[in-house]
Amino acid sequence: MGLAEAAALPWYVELWRAIAGTVLIFSGVAVVAAMFGVLLERKISGWMQSRLGPKHVGPQGLLQTIADTIKLLQKENIVPRNADATIFASAVLVVPLAALLDYVVIPFGTTRWGPLIFRDLNIGVLYFAATSSLVVVGILMAGWGSNNKYALIGGLRSASQMVSYEIPMGLALITVAMLAGSLSTVKIVDAQAGWWYAVEQPLAFLIFLIAAVAEVNRVPFDLVEAESELVAGYFSEYTGMRFALFQLGEYGEMFAMAAMAVTLFLGGWRGPVLPPVLWFVIKLYALIFVFMWVRWTYPRFRIDQLLNFAWKVLIPVGLLNLVVTAFFVMVVHR
Amino acid sequence: MLLDWGYVAIFAIVGTLLAAMPLLVIWLISPRSDYPQKFETYESGVPAIGQAWAQFNVRYYLFSLVFVVFDVEIIYLYPWAVVYRKAGPVAFYDMLVFLAILTLGLVYAWRKGALEWV
Amino acid sequence: MTGEAIAFYGLAAVILVSGLVVVSSPNIVHSAVALVPAFLGITGIYILLGAEFVAGIQVLIYAGAITVLVLFVIMLTEGGTGLRQRQRNEQGPIGASVAVAIAVLLIAGVTHTTWGRGAGTLPAYTPGAIGQSFLGTNLLVFEGTSLVLLVSLIGAIIIARKEE
Numbered sequence: 001m002g003l004a005e006a007a008a009l010p011w012y013v014e015l016w017r018a019i020a021g022t023v024l025i026f027s028g029v030a031v032v033a034a035m036f037g038v039l040l041e042r043k044i045s046g047w048m049q050s051r052l053g054p055k056h057v058g059p060q061g062l063l064q065t066i067a068d069t070i071k072l073l074q075k076e077n078i079v080p081r082n083a084d085a086t087i088f089a090s091a092v093l094v095v096p097l098a099a100l101l102d103y104v105v106i107p108f109g110t111t112r113w114g115p116l117i118f119r120d121l122n123i124g125v126l127y128f129a130a131t132s133s134l135v136v137v138g139i140l141m142a143g144w145g146s147n148n149k150y151a152l153i154g155g156l157r158s159a160s161q162m163v164s165y166e167i168p169m170g171l172a173l174i175t176v177a178m179l180a181g182s183l184s185t186v187k188i189v190d191a192q193a194g195w196w197y198a199v200e201q202p203l204a205f206l207i208f209l210i211a212a213v214a215e216v217n218r219v220p221f222d223l224v225e226a227e228s229e230l231v232a233g234y235f236s237e238y239t240g241m242r243f244a245l246f247q248l249g250e251y252g253e254m255f256a257m258a259a260m261a262v263t264l265f266l267g268g269w270r271g272p273v274l275p276p277v278l279w280f281v282i283k284l285y286a287l288i289f290v291f292m293w294v295r296w297t298y299p300r301f302r303i304d305q306l307l308n309f310a311w312k313v314l315i316p317v318g319l320l321n322l323v324v325t326a327f328f329v330m331v332v333h334r
Numbered sequence: 335m336l337l338d339w340g341y342v343a344i345f346a347i348v349g350t351l352l353a354a355m356p357l358l359v360i361w362l363i364s365p366r367s368d369y370p371q372k373f374e375t376y377e378s379g380v381p382a383i384g385q386a387w388a389q390f391n392v393r394y395y396l397f398s399l400v401f402v403v404f405d406v407e408i409i410y411l412y413p414w415a416v417v418y419r420k421a422g423p424v425a426f427y428d429m430l431v432f433l434a435i436l437t438l439g440l441v442y443a444w445r446k447g448a449l450e451w452v
Numbered sequence: 453m454t455g456e457a458i459a460f461y462g463l464a465a466v467i468l469v470s471g472l473v474v475v476s477s478p479n480i481v482h483s484a485v486a487l488v489p490a491f492l493g494i495t496g497i498y499i500l501l502g503a504e505f506v507a508g509i510q511v512l513i514y515a516g517a518i519t520v521l522v523l524f525v526i527m528l529t530e531g532g533t534g535l536r537q538r539q540r541n542e543q544g545p546i547g548a549s550v551a552v553a554i555a556v557l558l559i560a561g562v563t564h565t566t567w568g569r570g571a572g573t574l575p576a577y578t579p580g581a582i583g584q585s586f587l588g589t590n591l592l593v594f595e596g597t598s599l600v601l602l603v604s605l606i607g608a609i610i611i612a613r614k615e616e
Contacts (some may be wrong), residue, residue, distance in 0.1 A: 011455070014337065018344035025345075026352045073356070076364050081373040087485060093353050100349055104342055119341045122578060126412055126508040133516030137488055140523050144481060148375050156527065159520055160394050163401040166516075170408040178415035183579055236376055241360045245353060304451035307397065311449045315404075315440065319433060322411075329419065330426045336456070339499045343459070390527040396612045398521045403605040405517050409509050410597060413583035421587050428587060428594065435598040439605040448609045 021118050025103050033255035034248045035065040041292055048296040075240030080146065083237065087145035092242045094138030095249035101131040102256035105185045109269040109277035115186045116269075116277065124185040125173050128260055129166070132215060135253060136162045139234050142246070146237040154233025157303060162215055164310040169211035171318030172204040175325055176264045189268035198265040203321045205265040207314055209290070212257035214310070216250065218291060220298040221306055258287040393451055400443055407436050456500055463500070467493035484522045491515040503577035 009017075039054065039062070046053025054061035079085055105124040107117040121127050136159050143155015177183050179200065180191035188197075198205045214221040217233075235246045262268060262283040271279035301309070374381065410432070418425050443449055466489055473486035491514040498507040586594040 014340070015344065018341045019348050021341070022345045022348040023352065026349060073360060074364065075360070076366060077357075077360055078372060080375050082375050084479075084481070087481065090485075092357070093350060096353050097346070097349050100353075101342075101346065104345055118345065119338045121338055121342070121504070122335065123504050123508045126505070126512070126579075130508050130511035130516060133512055134488075136516060137485075137519050137523075140520060141485060144523070144527070146375075149377065156390060156394050156524075159524070160397045163398055163405075163517065163520060167401065167404050167408060170405070174408065174411045174415045177412065178418045181416060181419045183412065183416060231376070240364065241356045245356065248353075307451050308449070311400075311440075312444065316437075319437065319440075323430065323433060326418065326426055326429060330423055335502065335504065336499070339496075339504075340455070340459075343496070390524075395521075395524045395528045396609075398517075398524045399608045399612060400605065402513070402517045402521055403601055403608065405513060407598065407601050409513065410586075410594065413505065413579040414586055414594075415583070416579045417583035417587065421584075424591075425587050428591060431595055432598045435595075435602050439602045442602075442606055443609055446609050446613065448612070 025118060026100060029100055029103065029252045029255065030248060034244075034251045035069065037251040037255065037288070038068075038247065039065045040288070044289065044292045045296065048293070069244065072240050072244045077242065078237075078239045080148070080237050082147045084145045084147065087141050088237075089145075091138050091141035091145055092238070092245050094141060095135060096245050096252060098131055098134035098138055099249045099252035099256060101134070102128055102253070102260070104131075106256065106259045106263060107186050107189055107268055108259075109275070109280050111276075115189075117186060120184055120186045123183050125177055125183045125188070125264075128185075129170055129173060132253065132256070133162075133166055135215075135249070138249070142238070143234040146234070148237050150231045151234050151236045154236070158217055158234060161217070161221060161303075161306060161310075164307055165211040165214035165221075165314070168207050168310060168314035168318045169215065171315070171322055172208040172211065173264070175201060175204040175318075175322050178322075178326065178329065185263050185268075189263055189270065192267040192270060196265060196267040196270075201265070201321075201325065203317065204325075205261070207318050207321070208261055208265065209287075210314065212261060213291060213294060214306075216254040216257055216291075218254065219295040220301050222300060254291060255284070255288065258284055258291065261287055396448055400448055403439065404436075407432075407439075459496065460500055463493045463496040466490075467497075480526055481523070484519065484526060487519055487522065488515050491519070501577075505577055505579045505582060 042064070043053045043061075054064035057063045057067045079088060104118045105121055105127050107115045107120070109116040139158045139162070140155050143151045143153075143158070146152070176188060176197055179197060180188040182188060182191070235243060238246060259280075262280060266283045266287075269276035269280045271282075274282075411429070414425065414429055414432075418429075470486045470489040470493070474483045474490065477483045477486065491510060495507045495510045495515070498504075498510055
């Protein structure tokens with residue numbers, strides 16, 4: 001049980017493995033989720049609105065976000081005079097870190113030596129819910145620390161929205177955990193060897209997806225950063241690389257939510273013929289495409305509609321779904 | 335088990351350093367040109383009136399209060415969910431009673447208008 | 453020194469430092485935000501004790517939910533006015549002496565107790581074991597909890613409606 005007994009390898013090998021895994025996940029998320037994600041978003045937005053999107057930097061505009069990152073690196077770091085400097089500066093670290101901590105429990109694929117996951121925690125699903133709830137604190141810190149009216153209103157709206165949608169998300173997680181009989185993400189993927197949970201539990205899948213879109217503050221739940229009223233919401237005052245770190249957090253969280261949806265409902269890495277990692281990536285991008293599709297399909301909610309929808313539709317439906325599922329599991333098992 | 339969490343701790347520590355690295359880079363290379371207007375609070379180009387730190391609507395507080403109670407209730411369902419398949423029908427009725435009381439709370443909050451955004 | 457000991461003293465340092473910020477910062481929002489590292493440090497202690505599930509709760513409820521609630525309360529009541537709280541008053545010496553007395557008592561208590569070293573294995577705090585106890589020995593406690601939560605929800609709503 002202790003640290004020393006459990007380690008099969010010498011401690012410095014374990015330490016280097018942990019550090020290497022962390023660097024790999026961070027750079028992977030920064031490149032795949034943040035840089036490529038932004039490019040994809042702009043390309044798909046352009047396509048849906050019958051325009052071209054970025055076109056000039058590199059072939060077909062592929063290098064656009066790299067150019068943007070280099071541009072952001074050269075920008076000045078401005079802290080407004082009225083801002084609370086300590087909280088303003090530390091919020092920048094909290095948001096991306098909380099988003100990236102989610103990736104610890106996501107199984108990206110499987111190899112001969114076992115599943116490809118940073119760490120298969122016993123309480124995986126609960127861990128995911130816990131770390132993604134930390135993003136709220138970072139957003140409130142950013143909103144309050146800026147001492148900007150837009151930022152503070154954006155931060156407060158975001159916090160009440162994210163906490164409201166955490167409940168239906170938790171209900172969907174519990175439904176899946178009940179079917180799999182475990183909180184470990186690897187065991188949940190294993191339990192889907194026959195059927196995907198999206199087939200068995202379409203309602204829970206839908207609830208999870210809606211809650212995920214709300215948790216990452218995207219359209220139609222984006223009144224947090226409604227451009228036409230709140231400029232950029234809680235990160236209005238952030239410039240240059242700090243702004244980029246918020247983007248990393250936001251896209252990192254979006255990809256983490258999609259990856260978790262794949263793990264819980266779409267059978268994770270499972271699929272015929274193609275290698276497991278490829279299957280995972282295909283499913284992940286399919287869901288990311290759905291997120292972007294939704295963005296250009298639905299108008300923005302008002303805050304009362306948004307909270308009503310969480311408390312008066314999603315939570316009762318989630319509770320009912322849990323009870324009905326539990327009932328069927330009991331009947332089938334008898 | 336502790337080894338798992340050792341990994342998570344390393345992830346958090348190294349992750350903080352990695353997230354802070356770009357900030358160090360811009361501290362070294364970013365241009366600095368100071369003039370007082372630059373550090374004004376942004377308010378769409380007009381000089382900001384007053385502070386943003388003012389009293390806020392009680393609604394936000396009310397929603398987070400209801401949320402905390404529900405979050406705690408949800409937490410109790412995680413251990414129940416893990417053992418449900420192995421347990422007998424007692425687990426089902428156990429949960430049914432628990433959720434019935436929880437639903438009573440939801441109905442109460444609904445009827446009292448705690449879930450209305452005015 | 454073993455890995456666990458290093459982790460324990462590191463976590464204890466985090467908890468103590470952020471706890472000091474919580475009680476001594478003149479800015480009430482800083483106090484609220486400093487609660488987060490304190491809560492996370494306590495999470496680490498739970499993990500060292502083998503209670504993973506409790507650690508998950510600690511992050512989800514305390515670091516995630518309670519901190520947000522506290523921040524909302526501050527924004528509701530104080531806004532910008534409460535930023536310069538006076539942290540000392542004339543009762544300082546009395547408070548300090550009470551704190552010292554309690555510390556002496558605690559240290560005396562801890563050092564004079566004979567601790568049952570190596571008394572069996574740690575109880576299992578896995579979600580499965582907790583779930584089993586909800587269905588067996590602690591069934592009434594489990595149902596009772598939902599009643600307690602219902603009462604607290606009703607109480608919270610009544611108090612909040614009065615504030616309006």
